[in-house]
Amino acid sequence: xxxxxxxxxxxxxxxxxxxxxxxxxxxxxxxxxxxxxxxxxxxxxxxxxxxxxxxxxxxxxxxxxxxxxxxxxxxxxxxxxxxxxxxxxxxxxxxxxxxxxxxxxxxxxxxxxxxxxxxxxxxxxxxxxxxxxxxxxxxxxxxxxxxxxxxxxxxxxxxxxxxxxxxxxxxxxxxxxxxxxxxxxxxxxxxxxxxxxxxxxxxxxxxxxxxxxxxxxxxxxxxxxxxxxxxxxxxxxxxxxxxxxxxxxxxxxxxxxxxxxxxxxxxxxxxxxxxxxxxxxxxxxxxxxxxxxxxxxxxxxxxxxx
Numbered sequence: 001x002x003x004x005x006x007x008x009x010x011x012x013x014x015x016x017x018x019x020x021x022x023x024x025x026x027x028x029x030x031x032x033x034x035x036x037x038x039x040x041x042x043x044x045x046x047x048x049x050x051x052x053x054x055x056x057x058x059x060x061x062x063x064x065x066x067x068x069x070x071x072x073x074x075x076x077x078x079x080x081x082x083x084x085x086x087x088x089x090x091x092x093x094x095x096x097x098x099x100x101x102x103x104x105x106x107x108x109x110x111x112x113x114x115x116x117x118x119x120x121x122x123x124x125x126x127x128x129x130x131x132x133x134x135x136x137x138x139x140x141x142x143x144x145x146x147x148x149x150x151x152x153x154x155x156x157x158x159x160x161x162x163x164x165x166x167x168x169x170x171x172x173x174x175x176x177x178x179x180x181x182x183x184x185x186x187x188x189x190x191x192x193x194x195x196x197x198x199x200x201x202x203x204x205x206x207x208x209x210x211x212x213x214x215x216x217x218x219x220x221x222x223x224x225x226x227x228x229x230x231x232x233x234x235x236x237x238x239x240x241x242x243x244x245x246x247x248x249x250x251x252x253x254x255x256x257x258x259x260x261x262x263x264x265x266x267x268x269x270x271x272x273x274x275x276x277x278x279x280x281x282x283x284x285x286x287x288x289x290x291x292x293x294x295x296x297x298x299x300x301x302x303x304x305x306x
Contacts, residue, residue, distance in 0.1 A: 001059040001088065003117065004052035005036040006045045006072050008064030011094040016063060023063075023110065027092075030114040039068070049075025050083065059088045059305060061117060065095015066146060070284035073127060073145040073302075080129075080141060082301050088122045089145070090305035097285055099213040100146045103226065104306065116305055124227045124300035128210055132281060132293035146284050147214045147221070148295060150272065151187060151205040151236075154280035156180035156215065157287050174248075177215065181241040188275040189291065193233070193267040200275060204239035204261075208270055208295050214282075221264075222254040229299035233265040270295045 005027065009017025016023065017038075027034060035057060037048040049060045049072045062072040069091055076082055076089065092113045093101045106112070127143050134140035159176035189206070192198045207214060209221030209232040224232040238261050250256045257264060271294045272279075279291040 001120065002057050003031055003034045003059045003061060003090070004049075004055075004057040005034060005061045005063050005092065006039065006048045006052070006068065006075075007036055008039045008045065008062075008068040008094070010039075011064035011068060016094045026110060027114060030118050036063075039064075039071075043071055043074070045071035046075040048072075050078060053083045053087050058086070059090050059117065061090035061092055061305075063092045063094055065093070066097050066100050066285045068095065069100055069145055070143075070286060074143045076127075076302050077143055082298075085302060088303040088305050089125060090117050092117070097216045099216065100211055100284075102213040102217065103146075103211040103224070121306055122303040123306050125302050125304035126210055126226055126229060127298045127301050128208065128231065129296045129298055130281070130283060130293060131296075132289045132291070134289040135287075140289060142283055142288055143298075144210070144283050146211040147207055147209045148281065148283045149205055149207040149214065150189075150279050150281045150291060150293070151203045152177075152180050152184040152239075153205045153207065153215065154282040154287050155184050157282040157285055158280075160285075174216075177244060178241065181239075181244060185277075186238065187277060187279050189279055190273040190275055191235075192271040193265055194269055198273075201235060202237045203279070204236040205234075206236075206272065207234045209234065210297070214285075218251045219254040220251075220256075222257060226304070227300060229297060230266045230268060231270065231295065231297050233267060233270065235263040235265070237261050237263070268297050 039045045062069040130142045156176045159179045187203050189203045190198045190200050207220045209224045212221050212224045220234050221232040256262050272291050274291045
C-alpha cells in the first residue's frame with residue numbers, strides 16, 4: 001500500500017524528532033518508498049493526513065501518541081464525510097500514554113509496528129463522531145478513534161498536558177488523576193442513549209469507548225470492540241480521591257466494573273446535557289471543549305492496519 005507517515009516530532013518527549021534519521025532509515029528498509037510530513041501545531045496532523053489521502057496515499061500512519069492518532073483520524077474526513085472508505089489507518093506508537101495500542105496488545109517496538117504496516121492485513125474500524133461546544137463557545141465536530149469522555153477525566157487531561165510527562169505516561173496520569181480528583185466537583189448530567197428516555201446521573205466520569213483503555217492504562221471498557229458498531233459506555237459516580245488511592249488497582253485491571261458506583265451500557269448514540277455548571281470533554285487525551293454533546297458511532301467507516 002502506498003504509505004504516508006504523519007510524524008509528531010515532539011512525541012516520546014521529543015525523541016521522535018531527534019531520532020528521525022534513524023527511524024526513517026528503518027522504515028525505508030521495511031516499507032520501501034514512503035511519504036511523510038511533520039506536524040507543527042494543533043490539528044496539523046489532520047491537515048497532513050487529509051492532503052495525503054487526496055494525493056492518493058492508501059495507508060496513513062500516525063507516528064506519535066493517542067493525540068496524534070486522533071488528529072490523523074480526523075484527517076480521514078472532510079465536511080463530516082469520509083474521503084476514501086478504503087484508505088487504512090496505521091499507527092507507529094511513540095506516545096507517553098499509549099492507550100489505543102493497548103486494546104490490540106501492541107508494544108512500542110518499531111520493528112513490530114513496521115511488520116504490521118508491511119502486510120496488506122486490515123480490518124473494519126469504527127470511528128466516533130462528536131458534536132459539541134468548543135473552547136471558544138462555538139458548535140464543533142470532531143472524530144475520535146479510541147475514547148471520548150467527560151467529567152474529571154478532562155480535568156486530569158489538562159493537568160497531564162500542562163506537565164512535561166518526563167516521568168512517563170503512567171506516573172504522569174497517576175499524579176494528574178490525584179490532582180484532578182482534588183479539584184473536581186461531582187456534576188449532574190442528563191444522558192440520553194439511542195433516543196430513549198433521558199436520565200439524570202451524577203458524574204465523576206462518563207467514558208464513551210470504542211477502544212478499551214484511557215488515562216495511560218486504565219481498563220475502563222474491558223469488553224469494547226473497535227468493529228462491532230457500538231459504543232461501550234462506562235459511568236463512574238461518586239468516585240473520590242480515597243477510592244483511587246485505596247482501590248486504584250481495580251481501575252487498571254478492570255475490577256471496577258463490579259463496583260456499586262460503576263454502571264455500563266451499550267449504544268449507538270449518546271446525548272449529554274449539563275445540569276450543573278460546565279462539564280468538559282477529554283477526547284483521546286485532548287480537551288477541545290464541553291457539553292452539551294452528541295456522540296455517534298460510525299460503523300466500519302474506515303480500515304485499520306492490524
